[in-house]
Amino acid sequence: MAGNQGRRGAVRKPTTKKGARVGTGGHGRKALEGRGPTPKAEDRTYHPAHKRKVAREKRAEQDAAIARARAKTSIRLPEGHELIAGRNPVAEAVRAEVPVERVFVIGNIADDRVEEVVRAAARTGAPVVEVTRRDLDVASDGAAHQGVAIExxxxxxxxxxxxxxxxxxxxxxxxxxxxxxxxxxxxxxAVLRSSGAFGADGVIIPERRSAGVTTAAWKVSAGAAARVPVARATNLVRALQECKQAGFFVVGLDGGSDVPIRGLGLAAEPLVIVTGAEGTGLSRLVRETCDQVVSIPISSRVESLNAAVATGIALYEVVSVRAGSQRAAAE
Structure with missing residues (x-):
């Protein structure tokens, strides 16, 4: 056409020509390949399971170190025997005539309670063994033994x-x-100590899912474990029912109750105070067995009290109400 002879049509440049090229078969292959199996949760450093794994390994290392230290210590207890450590717990145990197999003491301790324990051991024929502080540290699991312990x-x-x-x-x-x-x-x-302080006649604990009277309990009780008897029940609910049949009233402590313990009406009666674990409180069957469930009023800024503190407050309230009733009767 006239006037268009100089215009070229659409022409594909050689460098932009589409189509197969040599070596293009592998393009994108890596994108299609999988990343392999997903690592376990405990192997991923950002996952909570990894932190738990690290904590387990650390505890295992600590347990192994303790076992190695115990293998080297001169204090080795026969199976079933326990160690009571600390000057007050040891002295209280001796005064309560708890059978003493051996006395372990660090040399050059000037203390009346330690001397009392040594004299008692001499009367009964129990050997007194001089040990190092490290021996007692290991044998008592790092408790504050104050240089003396008894088996x-x-x-x-x-x-x-x-x-x-x-x-x-x-x-x-x-x-x-x-x-x-x-x-x-x-x-x-701590509950044993409060029980001894406020005149409780004994403590009942279940056989399962419960702490026993161990070295740690002896130490915290400050010797009350030698004076306050502890009974272990196969079934706590059945034990509470036996108490009720004998004439006891069972009062449970639970933060969810709307009934305050102040001025407890049943305080003057034969009484069993039941305390649950901090946080979980009383189990359902135990709660249903109670004649009354009461609470200790606390500030809203504190979620709950631990079992020992709650029990101590409850015992104090019961003793206070009983003392008031006795004064009123005397007048």
């Missing part, structure tokens, strides 16, 4: 029926404490 047979628990019968023979209204799933031996030791 005793395993704690002898009372029978529930015997504890009930003995408490009913005491002067005044009997008072027992029961712990529901309290697994911390320090809490048990």
């Amino acid at each position: 005793v047979p395993a704690y002898q628990y009372a029978q529930v029926e015997d504890l009930i019968a003995d408490s009913m023979q005491q002067i005044g209204a009997p008072l027992l404490v029961a712990l529901d799933q309290v697994t911390d031996p320090h809490n048990l030791g």
Whole structure:
């Protein structure tokens, strides 16, 4: 056409020509390949399971180190025997005539309680063994042993029926404490100490899911474990029912109750105070067995009290109400 002879049509440049090229078969292959199997959760450093794995490995290393240290220590206890450490717990145990197998003491300790323990061992023929501080550190699992410890047979628990019968023979209204799933031996030791301070006749604990009277409990109890009997129940609910059949009222402590413990109406009666674990509280069946469930009013800024503190407050309130009733009767 006239005037268009100089215009070229659409022409594909050689360098932009589409089509197969040599060596293009592998393009994108890597994008299609998988990344392999997904690593386990505990192998991913950002995952909580990895932190738990690291914590388990650390605990295993610590346990192995403790086992190696125990293998080297001169204090080796026969199976079933336990160690009571600390000057007050040891002295209280000796005064309560707990059988003493051996006395372990660091040399050059000037203390009346230690001398009392050594004299008692001499009377009964129990050997007194001089050890190093490291030996006691290892044998007592790092507890504050204060340079003295005694080896005793395993704690002898009372029978529930015997504890009930003995408490009913005491002067005044009997008072027992029961712990529901309290697994911390320090809490048990503190409960024993409060029970001894406020005149409770004994403590009932379940055989399973509960702390026992161990070295830690002895230490925290400050010797009260030698004076306050502890009974182990195969079934705590059944034990509480036995208490009710014997004439006890069962009062449970639970933060969710709307009934405050102040001025407890049942305080003057034969009483069992039941405390649950911090956080979980009383189990359902134990709660249903209680004649009354009460709470201790606390600030809203604090979620709950631990078992030992709650039990101590409850025992103080019961003793206060009983003392007031006695004063009123005397007048």
